[in-house]
Every structure is written in C-alpha cells, then in structure tokens.
Amino acid sequence: MILHINLTFLLAQRTILIIFALLTLSSCTNEQKKSNEVNLYSQRHYTVDEMQYEAFEQETGIKVNVIKANADELIERLKNEGSNSPADLFISVDAGKLQKASKLDLLQKISNDQINSNISDDLKDINGFWVPITYRARILVYSKDRVKAEQLSTYSSLTDDKWKNKILVRSSSNAYNQALLSSIVANKGVESATNWASSLVENFARDPKGNDRDQVKAIAAGQGDIAIVNSYYIGLLLSSEKEEELKAGKSVGVFFPNQAEGESGTHINISGIGLAKNSPNKENALKLIEFLTGESAQSRYVNTSFEYPVNPNVKPSDIVSNWGGFKRDKLDLNKLGIFRKKAIEIFDTSSWK
Ligand code: FE
Secondary structure (H helix, E strand, O other): OHHHHHHHHHHHHHHHHHHHHHHHHHHHHHHHHHHOEEEEEEOOOOHHHHHHHHHHHHHHOOEEEEEEOOHHHHHHHHHHHHHHOOOOEEEEOOHHHHHHHHHOOOEEOOOOHHHHHHOOHHHOOOOOOEEEEEEEEEEEEEEOOOOOHHHOOOOHHHHOHHHOOOEEOOOOOOHHHHHHHHHHHHHHOHHHHHHHHHHHHHOEOOOOOOOHHHHHHHHHOOOOOEEEEEHHHHHHHHOOOOHHHHHHHHHEEEEOOOOOOOOOOEOEEEEEEEEEOOOOOHHHHHHHHHHHHOHHHHHHHHHHOOOEEOOOOOOOOHHHHOOOOOOEOOOOOOHHHHOHHHHHHHHHHOOOO
C-alpha cells in the first residue's frame, strides 16, 4: 500500500517535472526566436541602409527584417495593426512624420544612455520619442557659369525679380518641400510663408517635375540657374559613375542660405527612428539604434549616402566637408509636423504644382 502511494507520488512528481521542463524549453525557444530578429518599418530609400543592416546582423546575429513604404502608409499600417503589430521601429526621413506617429500614440519614449551619448544635443527630440540617425540640409545649388555665390543669401531672396524664370524645384507634394515650408511657417508666420510660396512660383523656370537630382540636371542643361535640393544628392552626383550625373554635379556650386546674423540658418531635417509602442523585440530594437548612431555606422552613412552625421565624433565625407560648415536652423524639428497641415494648405492656395 505504502509502496503503491509512493509510486503514484513519484510518477506524479515526474510528470510535473517533465511538464515543467517542456514549458521552460518552449519559453526558451520563444525567447530565442524573439531575440534573433528586429522588424523595421522604413521610409528610407538609400543603398547604404542594406549595408548597415548587414553589418548589424554580422556583429550581433540579429536578423533585420525591413518593410519599406512611404511614411504615411507605414503610420497607417502601425495604426491598423495596433497591439498586434510586429513592428519594432519606424524610420522616416522627416521629423514631421515621427512627430505625427508620436502624436497618434504609436511610439514609446526612448531612454538609453549609450544612444543618448552618441548624439549631438541640439539634434535630439525634446520629447524623447525619436532618435536622429542622420541629418540633411535643404540647400541652394547654382550654375557656376551663370550665377555668383555673392548674389545669393536667403530662401526669401529667391523671390527677387532678378531670378524670374531661373528657379528650379520639385513639386509641392514632396515631403522635403512641405518640411521646408513648415519651417518657414514656424519661423516667420503664415502670411510670410504664403507670400514666399506664391512669389517663388512667379520665378519658376518650368512647372515642377522630377526629383532633386533632376533639378540639378536641369541646371546643367541650361533650363534654370538655381535649384532647392537636399545636400546629399550633390554628394551622390559628384561620386556617381554615370557621366551625365557627374557632369551635373560639377556644373553647380553649393550655397547654404540664411547664414547672416539674425537669419534662422539653413533648414535641416533628420532621418530618424521611433520605437514602436508595442515593439515585440525592444531589446534588439535599442541595440540597432545604438549601432546606427555609433561611430562605424555613422561613418558608413556619411561616406555612402553623403548625409551629415548626428554623432559629433564623426566628420562628414570629404566631398561634403569641402563645402564648409554652416549654421543650421535650430527650430524644434517637431514643428515640421505641427505646421505640416498649414504648409500643405498654403501650397494648395499657391500655384506651386
Ligand atoms: Fe531623399
């Protein structure tokens, strides 16, 4: 009898142990599965990105899965997926879209000492919802044959009569132009921004078409004299293996507007990362942000995509350094999101297509 009870007891104990072991094993494999990947929703469209993720995978063994789409589509997706979203990180080339995502409660604050110490203070999000990984300036480029740098000064001065039929810029539906106009609304008010947009249209060399690179090519082809473009595209053209692109890059000079005392500084925007509110692989996500803001990844950005580094220990590429330093607009970049709706309304009332 006693033996029987003992036997039953032992069997029960063994069963419990086996169940316990199985549970531990399954939770281990779950954790292991989790800890080996990180999921990005990214708006970025540059070759350097694949290089970064490969280097990260090699260094950490963590697989980077990327879904690419435009920022609004990714935000919509995050919203619809809610707490079931597999996304860990949202990457945008526009602080305005990161501000939008944070306002929709799709992001969580990032507090991490290593990440914090990797980044220049004045580029950080004052609310802590996103981390910049690079920044870019929206600069002026001008025909070296037909314009002298001394003739240029501010974004506002592009509306001067002397530039009639000379200005090239892409469409107003483009996020880079919307961010620029948002910064003008924030710095100078709605009326001033409205006047600027509608007066600039008067000086357009042609109806807006193409991307930033196409504006530079149009200068090289003599279709206009001054273009508003993102800085890194000039680096990309000057390092291009395509004869036509190299020629276009060499035909223009680089000018940083709004540099004089009392002026706001040249408009910049960041490429930045937000941590998804329901990030299932948060630890890996933070590791990736740490990696992307660290010195080796920052060097890869500056030398491959010619953006500016957010890590103060890394210098811009030689091509970009040759343009010299500049005063950047110190506007809180969240305002690029806060004033976006107003900027789009202004574009709609101007005839900037
Ligand atoms: Fe771009």
